[in-house]
Amino acid sequence: MQAKSGNARAGKFLTPHGIIETPIFMPVGTRATVKGVTPRNLHELGAQIILGNTYHLYLRPGHELIKKAGGLHNFMGWNKPILTDSGGFQVMSLSKLRKITKEGVRFQSHIDGSYHMFTPEKVMEIQNAIGADIIMSFDECPPYPATKEYVAKSLKTTLEWAERGRFAHKNTDKQALFGIVQGGVHEDLREESAKALMNMDFPGYSIGGLAVGESKENMQRVTGFLNNILPQNKPRYLMGVGTPMDIINNIANGVDMFDCVMPTRNSRKGTVFTRNGRMIIKSARYKEDFSPIDEQCNCYTCQNFSRAYIRHLFSVNELLGMQLASIHTLHFYLELVGMARKAIFEDRFEDFRKEMSEKLGEPIYY
Amino acid sequence: MQAKSGNARAGKFLTPHGIIETPIFMPVGTRATVKGVTPRNLHELGAQIILGNTYHLYLRPGHELIKKAGGLHNFMGWNKPILTDSGGFQVMSLSKLRKITKEGVRFQSHIDGSYHMFTPEKVMEIQNAIGADIIMSFDECPPYPATKEYVAKSLKTTLEWAERGRFAHKNTDKQALFGIVQGGVHEDLREESAKALMNMDFPGYSIGGLAVGESKENMQRVTGFLNNILPQNKPRYLMGVGTPMDIINNIANGVDMFDCVMPTRNSRKGTVFTRNGRMIIKSARYKEDFSPIDEQCNCYTCQNFSRAYIRHLFSVNELLGMQLASIHTLHFYLELVGMARKAIFEDRFEDFRKEMSEKLGEPIYY
Numbered sequence: 116m117q118a119k120s121g122n123a124r125a126g127k128f129l130t131p132h133g134i135i136e137t138p139i140f141m142p143v144g145t146r147a148t149v150k151g152v153t154p155r156n157l158h159e160l161g162a163q164i165i166l167g168n169t170y171h172l173y174l175r176p177g178h179e180l181i182k183k184a185g186g187l188h189n190f191m192g193w194n195k196p197i198l199t200d201s202g203g204f205q206v207m208s209l210s211k212l213r214k215i216t217k218e219g220v221r222f223q224s225h226i227d228g229s230y231h232m233f234t235p236e237k238v239m240e241i242q243n244a245i246g247a248d249i250i251m252s253f254d255e256c257p258p259y260p261a262t263k264e265y266v267a268k269s270l271k272t273t274l275e276w277a278e279r280g281r282f283a284h285k286n287t288d289k290q291a292l293f294g295i296v297q298g299g300v301h302e303d304l305r306e307e308s309a310k311a312l313m314n315m316d317f318p319g320y321s322i323g324g325l326a327v328g329e330s331k332e333n334m335q336r337v338t339g340f341l342n343n344i345l346p347q348n349k350p351r352y353l354m355g356v357g358t359p360m361d362i363i364n365n366i367a368n369g370v371d372m373f374d375c376v377m378p379t380r381n382s383r384k385g386t387v388f389t390r391n392g393r394m395i396i397k398s399a400r401y402k403e404d405f406s407p408i409d410e411q412c413n414c415y416t417c418q419n420f421s422r423a424y425i426r427h428l429f430s431v432n433e434l435l436g437m438q439l440a441s442i443h444t445l446h447f448y449l450e451l452v453g454m455a456r457k458a459i460f461e462d463r464f465e466d467f468r469k470e471m472s473e474k475l476g477e478p479i480y481y
Numbered sequence: 482m483q484a485k486s487g488n489a490r491a492g493k494f495l496t497p498h499g500i501i502e503t504p505i506f507m508p509v510g511t512r513a514t515v516k517g518v519t520p521r522n523l524h525e526l527g528a529q530i531i532l533g534n535t536y537h538l539y540l541r542p543g544h545e546l547i548k549k550a551g552g553l554h555n556f557m558g559w560n561k562p563i564l565t566d567s568g569g570f571q572v573m574s575l576s577k578l579r580k581i582t583k584e585g586v587r588f589q590s591h592i593d594g595s596y597h598m599f600t601p602e603k604v605m606e607i608q609n610a611i612g613a614d615i616i617m618s619f620d621e622c623p624p625y626p627a628t629k630e631y632v633a634k635s636l637k638t639t640l641e642w643a644e645r646g647r648f649a650h651k652n653t654d655k656q657a658l659f660g661i662v663q664g665g666v667h668e669d670l671r672e673e674s675a676k677a678l679m680n681m682d683f684p685g686y687s688i689g690g691l692a693v694g695e696s697k698e699n700m701q702r703v704t705g706f707l708n709n710i711l712p713q714n715k716p717r718y719l720m721g722v723g724t725p726m727d728i729i730n731n732i733a734n735g736v737d738m739f740d741c742v743m744p745t746r747n748s749r750k751g752t753v754f755t756r757n758g759r760m761i762i763k764s765a766r767y768k769e770d771f772s773p774i775d776e777q778c779n780c781y782t783c784q785n786f787s788r789a790y791i792r793h794l795f796s797v798n799e800l801l802g803m804q805l806a807s808i809h810t811l812h813f814y815l816e817l818v819g820m821a822r823k824a825i826f827e828d829r830f831e832d833f834r835k836e837m838s839e840k841l842g843e844p845i846y847y
Contacts, residue, residue, distance in 0.1 A: 184771055191790060424556055427542040445697045
């Protein structure tokens with residue numbers, strides 16, 4: 116950790132493919148590509164680390180193939196850090212006919228219905244083959260809402276799996292394994308989870324099981340609670356979050372790392388994010404608007420193309436519309452965490468948060 | 482004209498947005514974007530001029546909007562030369578309920594069925610508003626096959642329209658208007674068409690009505706015939722052609738400019754072109770092939786990504802697959818015409834043609 120402002124933290128995390136400066140947003144490259152942008156675009160946008168999804172990569176093209184390609188970095192032509200998730204969330208949200216036992220999760224592929232089994236050991240084998248710099252313990256991600264009883268039982272399983280994963284991890288010198296804190300919206304369960312994982316001494320801690328449907332107040336309460344429990348000297352990653360203001364609100368609670376499909380997914384559907392909030396760029400209201408998406412933005416899109424042009428591209432369903440919108444929104448997300456980092460170093464993070472809340476038109480949560 | 486090798490020509494054509502070195506291939510940007518690539522990609526690929534389609538741009542976003550944007554160059558963020566076609570081919574091939582009179586063509590939009598009228602004057606007004614560096618006379622493009630009687634009658638109409646367009650053209654100092662030679666596969670009609678247009682003294686001549694279904698032998702015969710008629714000191718543009726070998730075969734017949742949707746369309750569907758012929762890159766045979774599309778190619782795609790990766794992208798339907806395939810194939814097309822130009826300067830074009838015919842596995846036509 117390099118600096119604090121309130122509970123917001125700025126830090127550095129060293130990986131074999133370079134240093135990550137936190138707080139950071141990680142563009143999501145589900146199937147070995149961040150949708151709509153090239154690796155070169157990502158470099159230019161200042162992306163320091165991207166995310167790959169273990170579940171998707173395991174199914175297609177398969178971790179064995181990625182291993183043969185020399186790992187995911189080589190396969191997709193990205194030489195900076197990569198993080199892979201555990202597959203726990205996708206098994207819960209995408210696959211059919213899940214059967215959860217103490218051993219692991221048996222599931223059907225959402226693509227072809229084929230049967231597969233994820234165990235903590237299997238998920239380590241897959242992630243070791245993929246070769247990301249940061250990898251995740253296999254977790255059971257309870258749906259929301261779930262009974263406290265279910266969450267408590269699930270939590271015990273996840274902790275056992277974390278321990279098994281730790282022993283199965285074959286590449287400890289090159290891949291940092293994070294434990295995933297579960298426990299739903301229950302502080303006592305979150306505390307139990309966090310402390311048990313801390314006893315296993317992971318190089319970083321993920322906060323899972325949020326952004327699954329609970330209220331923003333609950334999310335904020337849980338991260339605020341965990342801020343007082345998780346060790347100060349290890350990175351904290353809030354999985355699958357979120358809107359620009361979600362990210363700022365959770366940086367305020369001591370979270371360092373974020374990922375979300377929202378910037379790329381919304382961009383492909385014609386909605387971009389800017390420092391002044393969301394903009395439905397495909398809307399007919401921009402038909403004759405020859406200004407850029409954001410006058411103050413220095414991304415490739417804003418430096419070269421107008422709202423009217425991008426609106427035209429969406430109206431005729433041209434690929435370039437999705438590309439340009441994705442470039443802009445990813446640039447904004449990465450600029451936003453950069454501004455947050457700067458504000459932390461200058462110890463004015465709360466002022467920054469208030470300013471962004473006003474501009475973005477989204478509330479602050481404490 | 483700068484050099485000749487046999488009938489193959491190397492030349493330069495000056496436009497308000499820069500010099501075009503011929504022979505040249507023009508990537509097709511139908512709706513104000515070359516599908517799947519950014520203007521910056523195009524610059525880096527060495528594209529000197531791109532094409533926009535008058536018919537498509539007139540329907541969406543509309544030429545008035547493009548005019549308000551400061552012309553197509555401004556609208557799409559491309560500051561090098563642009564050529565627009567006449568709309569004649571699209572009216573023939575895409576629109577419904579065409580009614581051709583001496584006045585012009587009344588047609589229904591292929592998008593919403595709305596009624597429109599293209600006259601030589603209207604097409605000039607549209608192209609003047611779009612503001613391309615090179616524009617085309619409105620022509621009636623006969624379908625193939627058509628009776629000689631039909632082609633002869635159509636030709637008369639096209640010649641009258643060329644004359645009317647010439648008078649309607651409002652921007653002669655900034656936009657070079659080409660006449661379009663028609664006449665189907667009939668040499669006498671082609672001669673009549675070419676000579677009548679030459680009497681009107683256009684700054685360049687397009688060869689239309691080929692690549693519409695006639696044999697390659699017929700195409701080659703017609704361009705070979707026209708080579709002896711069209712003036713040596715004006716550029717010649719063979720509209721809508723073609724495969725790499727089609728281009729080389731027609732450079733051998735004194736053609737200078739080419740455009741075709743084939744490289745981008747095929748690339749988006751998973752087939753790329755290389756100096757060794759076509760490659761169905763989406764094929765499962767490349768699943769574990771970690772070499773680039775073409776070892777000798779220095780495009781962004783071949784320098785950074787494997788066949789296995791691009792095949793994976795197509796198999797999971799990711800945008801980046803289309804982008805990378807398009808970049809490679811456009812690079813190859815542009816490199817190919819660059820090699821042709823070099824071979825002309827070194828007066829070894831026929832050797833080059835033989836060599837490429839062997840590599841590409843496609844025949845030479847004389």
